[in-house]
Amino acid sequence: MTDPVSSIRNLGPASDAAFARAGIHSADELRDMGADEAYRRFLAAGSRPHFIGYYAMVMGLQGRPWNDCTGKEKAELRARFGALKAEIGQTGVSERKMEAILDEIGILRQTGR
Template identity: 55%
Template sequence: MSDITSIPGIGPASAEGFARAGITHADQLREMGAHAAYGAWIAAGNPPHFIGYYALHMALQGRPWNDCRGAEKATLRKSFDALCATARPPEGSADKKGRSRLEAALDEIGLIARR
């Protein structure tokens, strides 16, 4: 089994996040597929981010992260939003609004801009 960072576009920081989700080998990541692996990423308490989601899709296709555009990107955005609506971080790692404890604390002291 090859190291997860053998996939171009998967660096040490992403590898750490996937390791928290129990995904440590490139073959394991490829077998799961980008969508399921990112669901495991979120469930492990890693913060979801759309760029990371579509960059993972691109990496598993052997494409650069910034190759995602137009209709493909819009379709992936819908999939990402649906995943975020169903994937849940571990109990106690998010508040009632779905924010991490850090985001909630930053908001509480006024460091997150109101929308």
């Protein structure tokens, strides 16, 4: 049996469902892909960006408490977080969510019109 995402320090039971929507079903999967790729997928799956959630995950992957992040390290994480948000973009998230919903209910989106 694999350990759930919530077995990583700082991540609670809600993390299991949120990361599962992003295709990440275990702590090992999250560790293997790393914080930035995991958060990129988390955002692409439609989850709302939240800086504290991001850096708590980063700290947890390092085995550190969420509030251990300060100063220069926190500023660097804020820059990485901002880059991830910009890469995904709010419009892109909405479009991907809508496409997923349409696909799920069997409606194909027409393009080129």
